[in-house]
Amino acid sequence: MIRLLPALLAVLALAATSLFIGVSDISLSTLLAQDGGSAAQVMLVSRVPRTLALILAGMAMAVAGTIMQMLTQNRFVEPSTAGTVESASLGLLAVALVAPGMPLIGKMTVAALFALAGTALFLRILRLVPLRSALMVPLVGLILGGIIEAATNFLAYRFDLLQSLNAWTTGDFSGVLRGRYELLWLGFALTVLAYLAADRLTLAGMGRDFTTNLGLRYRSVMTLGLVIVSMVTAVIVVTVGMLPFLGLIVPNVVSLMMGDNMRRSLPWIALFGAGLVLICDIIGRIVYHPFEIPIGAVMGIVGSGLFLALLLRRRERLA
Amino acid sequence: MIEVSNASKSYGDTMVVRDVSLRFPQGGITSIIGPNGAGKSTLLSMISRLLPMSAGTVTADGLDVTRTPSDVLAKRLSILRQENRIPARLTVRDLVEFGRYPYSKGRLTPEDRKQATAAIGYLMLEELADRFIDELSGGQRQRAYVAMVLCQDTDYVLFDEPLNNLDMKHAVGMMKLLRRAADDLGKTVVLVLHDLNFASCYSDYMVAMRDGAVIHHGPPDAIMTTQVIRDVYDMDVEIQEIQGRKISIYYT
Structure with a gap:
């Protein structure tokens, strides 16, 4: 646990950096100067919520990716390669069509239910299709996601909702203000829940037989994991939009560093996830200042680079 | 004691375990032998509630394995399958x-x-x-x-092919260890074994299966006979007594 301290400090430093980057120039001195409090206002309404949202979303998404990898016993699965995100978007679209006035928590619930159904379908297909290679699993997920996405796109096009759809599928924190991100605390609660169930989820990663032998009901562990993943995905999609790669890279890097015993690795995964999202968002805010590049795009570039490095390193280790 | 009554497993029209009734002796090592596809692993998986039965019941110390809460059973009975x-x-x-x-x-x-x-x-x-x-x-x-x-x-320890992947030295080490677990710790060990001679040298009891049914069971002396082995494997095998052990010569 002591070894977590430097990582924790690094995340805090990044968070502090995030607080002081943006269009309006805020520094400690302007904050303290009593100039009608506009700096403090920006801080409270925009910067703090944004930074908190980054941290909460990063933690929750990285943990959700880990859970998916445990449940499918596959390293290459995360909510965006398993149809989960696409299903959640379809759910949001359904709400926009049928009950556009629904409060945010209702939208999130519907999205979570859709995500749950989509992910359960994914797992069902995995059980039915004989899988000859580990790479088949994410491929099946991508195909399923593609089909759901196509249907969603078609509906959105027909009903003129493509723009909203885009907001859900591309992560972007620039619109985060006080009052619009608080749902992410639910994501945090789910992260804590995952930590409490870490032993059970690790056991599920050992497969049905081991789980049963040790007296756990495999189905209920799977259900618990699925519910956490679906709700986290729905919360993220509803509030800030999808963050690609995060749930793939972070668990893999941490797994290489310290293995998959989630009781030990989950705090690292959460911190690493928060840190990576903070870095990507900060990059997106400074490279094209005063404009912003959405975090989804930055994450795509940084993420694929990291992922390539990871794959190459793994090959080296095997050789 | 583990008691199997009328246990069957079928997939569609194919029965892989047919109407097996058997009491496993308490304590010691019991080995299940038989040709490929005889239903040995399936039987072991059903005893350990990893696989649901099509018919029949299995009890361990009177606890029905399909009805007893899994976490209670996990303190009584453990299993290691073949492919992990x-x-x-x-x-x-x-x-x-x-x-x-x-x-x-x-x-x-x-x-x-x-x-x-x-x-x-x-x-x-x-x-x-x-x-x-x-x-x-x-x-x-x-x-x-x-x-x-x-x-x-656990009191009952079930292994499907525990000698998988082990070389001669470690295979012998493993069998000696299981023997100690039975003798010193008082555990009841049930094994599925492919190597007839390991089964003969280390078991207290042997169960021979073929085509999903138990066709012979008894102490090694009763099972390690030319006749029984022919029944089980369709092979004429010479059984010799070497240093007080019944060894089957089946390599040539």
Whole structure:
């Protein structure tokens, strides 16, 4: 646990950096100067919520990716390669069509239910299709996601909702203000829940037989994991939009560093996830200042680079 | 005591285990032998509630394995299947400590850790304790799994092909260890074994299966006869007594 301290400090430093980057120039001195409090206002309404949202979303998404990898016993699965995100978007679209006035928590619930159904379908297909290679699993997920996405796109096009759809599928924190991100605390609660169930989820990663032998009901562990993943995905999609790669890279890097015993690795995964999202968002805010590049795009570039490095390193280790 | 009554397993029209009724003796080592596809592993999986039965019942100490809460059963009976592939990166110690899950539910007590260390020592894995299981050889990994199951500390310990992946030395070591588990710790060990001679040398009781049915069972002296082996394997095999052990000569 002591070894977590430097990582924790690094995340805090990044968070502090995030607080002081943006269009309006805020520094400690302007904050303290009593100039009608506009700096403090920006801080409270925009910067703090944004930074908190980054941290909460990063933690929750990285943990959700880990859970998916445990449940499918596959390293290459995360909510965006398993149809989960696409299903959640379809759910949001359904709400926009049928009950556009629904409060945010209702939208999130519907999205979570859709995500749950989509992910359960994914797992069902995995059980039915004989899988000859580990790479088949994410491929099946991508195909399923593609089909759901196509249907969603078609509906959105027909009903003129493509723009909203885009907001859900591309992560972007620039619109985060006080009052619009608080749902992410639910994501945090789910992260804590995952930590409490870490032993059970690790056991599920050992497969049905081991789980049963040790007296756990495999189905209920799977259900618990699925519910956490679906709700986290729905919360993220509803509030800030999808963050690609995060749930793939972070668990893999941490797994290489310290293995998959989630009781030990989950705090690292959460911190690493928060840190990576903070870095990507900060990059997106400074490279094209005063404009912003959405975090989804930055994450795509940084993420694929990291992922390539990871794959190459793994090959080296095997050789 | 493990008691199997009228247990059957069928997939569609194919019956892989047909109407097996059997009492496994309490204590000692019982080996299940038989040709490929005889239903040995299926029977073992049904006894350990990993596979639902199509018909019949199995009880361990009077507890119906399909109805008893899984976590209660996990303190009485443990199983290691033949093919084990854990993609998760766990250290040997992590894995063995998970054997304590039925007791600790994830919160390891000092007693749990002591048991895990003892199991690691029992399998001579001390030097590998902090290595990840995906970095071990097949034989080392097999020993780690066995350590985990022993760490579970159940009265009944079931192994499907425990000699899988083990070389001569480690195979003999494993059988001696199971013998000690039965003799010193009083466990009832049930094995599925392919090597007839290992079964003959180390078992107290043998169960011969063919085409999903138990066709012979008894002490090794009763099973290791030319006639019984012909019934089971369709092979004429010479049985010789070498240093007081019944050994089948089936290599040529």
